[in-house]
């Protein structure tokens with residue numbers, strides 16, 4: 028049995044060529060074993076990074092990946108998402124775009140049979156994986172100001188209709204979230220897409236009626252989502268929310284367990300890039316939640332086994348740091364680890380998708396409560412509370428903050444974050460445009476690692 | 481008609497059975513790129529960077545939808561020991577077939593990174609991929625085992641042996657398949673999408689029976705390897721393939737590139753299972769009048785886009801090396817006009 032290679036291989040980060048070599052040892056039956064939407068005919072996705080590189084994801088030539096079968100499966104699945112969404116539509120499923128709320132509306136959508144939620148804004152990784160400015164340039168041509176962040180790629184993707192199919196419905200969350208992204212959603216609306224707008228409330232702890240008033244308000248917004256979905260599907264069965272919440276919780280607890288195992292193990296069992304991909308999977312399960320759950324279970328097993336054996340992918344003396352705001356360019360995560368650092372805490376502005384949803388209260392209330400944990404709707408102090416705790420108990424030795432080009436939030440918040448984290452070294456870096464990582468940036472990260480050491 | 485998509489996006493939609501803004505247009509612009517770039521053919525097929533740059537010049541000039549890394553079908557056979565002459569301004573010519581020099585047992589699987597001109601192709605792919613690979617698919621033509629087998633042998637002897645010594649032929653094809661797999665493997669790692677070309681398996685060269693017995697298994701083997709990567713595989717066979725249309729369905733190819741076949745017939749027989757590529761007569765491209773080309777291309781595309789799983793407007797064979805660039809431009813603009821899908 029050739030593929031026992033996976034079982035005997037020492038955990039390590041490997042590049043695309045290594046993966047291609049190992050993939051030759053994967054048996055045909057194993058490739059056929061995994062499929063999305065349970066379709067063995069066109070639903071297979073266990074492909075090496077080279078497949079997606081050939082289809083244009085150029086950064087895969089330079090990235091390093093975890094060498095487990097579980098991670099190979101994860102990458103195949105994640106990179107296959109665009110195809111999956113088109114196939115969903117072709118097979119008669121409803122494809123629903125949920126924009127801006129990051130983590131809650133999909134739980135409602137998944138209560139309806141044959142409805143697939145997805146986040147168009149997740150396209151912001153694409154320019155980096157492709158090392159391409161195609162989407163960003165198109166967005167500029169469509170009227171987005173130059174100083175808008177990488178999420179402007181979303182507008183271009185809606186315009187081109189080549190990255191995801193035309194959604195059957197769009198729920199756009201705006202309000203006390205990101206104003207830049209609200210502008211992008213307005214421009215999507217201008218392209219002729221009909222949207223149901225939801226208002227995101229601001230979290231005010233000093234409000235006497237907090238949290239009741241906000242919960243009631245959000246519940247009424249979720250009712251609007253529900254009614255629109257009923258209109259579309261002609262199904263009105265709220266009992267569907269219970270299994271949907273249970274599944275979301277299963278995913279959230281698995282992801283949390285993987286994170287904790289990874290953070291706490293003496294030797295890091297899973298690279299930061301894979302870990303971030305898992306964390307983001309909580310948002311909507313990359314358009315096939317059942318399959319994604321299965322993948323995350325498999326990763327969990329892999330990580331648990333590695334921890335038990337005391338083996339991992341980084342050196343034991345890697346210095347623990349926290350990462351604030353997503354990297355945008357996946358290569359940065361590789362780079363930081365190459366410099367001898369390891370990630371043991373993150374604040375990727377998706378807190379609302381990480382916390383468990385209460386199962387013993389009315390579903391919409393439970394969803395409203397979980398949403399009120401969102402990073403972007405409260406104070407910076409709250410946002411980095413967990414990081415500060417990590418610094419206090421000496422788990423975190425340094426903090427890296429990424430600033431997105433054109434992100435007004437980042438620009439405003441970074442100085443505050445640096446001030447609040449005065450007890451620990453902080454490195455803030457501007458994420459360059461795709462394919463823009465320079466030697467200078469590498470040197471800065473390496474110097475930061477040296478300082479911490 | 482403002483184009484919304486780039487070739488990469490357009491091709492991506494085709495292979496997931498979605499309609500792009502217009503049909504893909506990929507005439508087989510291979511060595512003709514050297515003419516467009518104004519370089520000698522010998523430079524084109526012996527220098528990877530020159531090949532890539534010529535292809536990029538051609539795509540900038542014509543605005544078609546894929547780069548085609550290719551010069552001629554003997555490339556794998558050469559790396560296995562066949563010798564070719566390199567005329568200064570023409571394609572390599574088979575001089576001494578490997579199997580006239582040594583026995584089949586001495587045939588070796590070449591190392592694509594080292595042997596003969598295979599590294600030239602890999603360099604061309606790497607160069608083109610890093611220059612334009614985010615916007616344009618890089619297609620890399622791989623001679624299928626039957627064609628390579630024939631280029632390893634005295635061609636007449638090879639054909640005779642399909643009758644007199646079939647086991648020997650099968651052995652040659654088996655080794656050629658292994659070589660094609662190794663080459664494809666490196667092409668993929670370089671960023672190219674391997675496409676199979678089996679011009680010598682054409683109905684104009686062999687009978688349907690011989691095709692089924694000798695060429696088909698080699699094609700199937702290579703396609704199976706590429707399917708492991710979840711690629712949609714293109715198979716091109718020149719000449720008249722009418723007698724083997726039904727056999728083509730057995731290859732497993734996802735896209736079939738045809739030459740001298742009645743397009744409507746091909747659509748009727750193959751289109752429910754395969755995407756169709758083709759099939760403008762390249763002689764007309766070389767010698768026809770622009771007006772004639774335009775109307776015939778429009779007519780072809782009008783039929784082609786009826787293919788239910790998708791269609792790529794193309795030439796039936798390679799665009800002639802010295803075809804007038806004006807004619808190629810006419811081909812492309814007529815195909816764009818007739819292949820427009822958006823309202």
Ligand code: SF4
Nearest residue numbers: 176178205207208434
């Ligand atoms: S990166 Fe900044 S500006 Fe862009 S969507 Fe996120 S929070 Fe908004």
